[in-house]
Amino acid sequence: MSIQALKGFKDILPDEVGVWQHIEATARDIFQRFGFTEIRVPILEKTELFARSIGEATDIVEKEMYCFTDRNGDSITMRPEGTASVLRAFIEHGLQAKLPVQRLYTIGPMFRHERPQKGRLRQFHQMSVEVLGLDHPRLDAELIAMGWLILEELGLTTSLQINSLGCPACRPGYKEALVNFLATRKEHICEDCQRRSQTNPLRVLDCKSSHCQEQYVNAPAIIDHLCPGCGEHFTQTKASLDLLAVPYTVNPFMVRGLDYYTRTTFELITDALGAQSAVGAGGRYDGLVEQLGGAKNMPGIGFAMGMERLALLLSQQNADACPETATDLFVAALGEEAAVRAFPLVHLLRRKGLQVAMDLEGKSLKSQMKQADRAKARFVLILGEEELAKGEAVLRDMTSKEQQQLPLAGAQEALCAMLIAAVAQR
């Protein structure tokens, strides 16, 4: 048996890479329009960073992280998400001193040891954005609208759900009300829900069992328990979304799997990916910077998009949008003398910026024409013994099938210029 990739680790093969590049290019362009700059952060961090930000009791930290002890005996973790690292860098380098409001994005692989399934891998890729230093509700709306715009420009149809999780002032009160409510339904809900009533009561409302959902119809909703500050913030966020004409539905039962979220949370959802419905999600995390040892009262908000999920959606909904690679010119040389002549010509054309291919093995013209066709070459320059004898090469336009003679005499630069002109005309 030959060696295979690790479970949940996948190669992105040449014929799928166009989709990925299209997603990335579209997103980078939009990030830039919204004033974001890229930050690149390491894949490895101290384990403590994630334990402190994501939350000790979360599934991610408890059982999904790739942790190991390095040669110095330090506990190291392969990042399961991007926000913690970006905030660490923000604090470590004092970025708030350089610009009061930081808009950052990062793209890269994340790692979680889960059972792989459709749209879920152990190494997966996220594009994530963070804004630090501003808590205005218009920012929440702007960020959500940016996520929406990315999907729109990719030609993908999704829906948007929003919620508010409150803040340390109002959430405990809600939690208590919820726990009390759940106690009254204890006998009628599934085992998972009973267990989660203790460990993570907010999560219970997210149960997929329709039987449980019936029980929760009259459950207290967090948005009815928000403190005045959070209530006003949520109202303003919704109003701002309306101003931008971004359609949303409020899902008072939506929760997040990371502990650091406060106030606004949202998910961009699709029903086209099987069990994995979220293609993007995020929210506000106003206490996180302080929690990680940074400045007090440093608000933050961010979201991440799953690139595998976007790629799946794109290839099933809008595959045509991804540009195909084409070749400007294929140089078909026949015989050793012609090959020796063509070889440096090809290099010169490449230096001039053309996308040029050539067969190096001395195959038949038929075979070389086939290669040219496969490479989607727009032109083929035929250079054989006959052409050398006549001092004229044949340039064939592969779509119109028209052929013209190009003089070989004189400097190679002249031939180059003619070829570049021919390619530029199309």
Next chain:
RNA sequence: GUGAGCGUAGCUCAGCUGGUGGUAGCACCGGGUUGUGGCCUCGGAGGUCGUGGGUUCAAGUCCCAUCGCUCACCCCA
């Protein structure tokens, strides 16, 4: 961690109640066209039927184990 389904050519898959591995499709190589691609046509190459054991005169097919993949639960982007 739990459950289900599936492993046959590079890829997608046929293969019935066990009886010699498929002229299968796509891709690849070559000929038809001695120097012109796609379309057509003819030919060619390509396999430890995931692995190990068992039942049987006989196993791709039945049984057991094991490895792998996929989907779902859970969780999440």
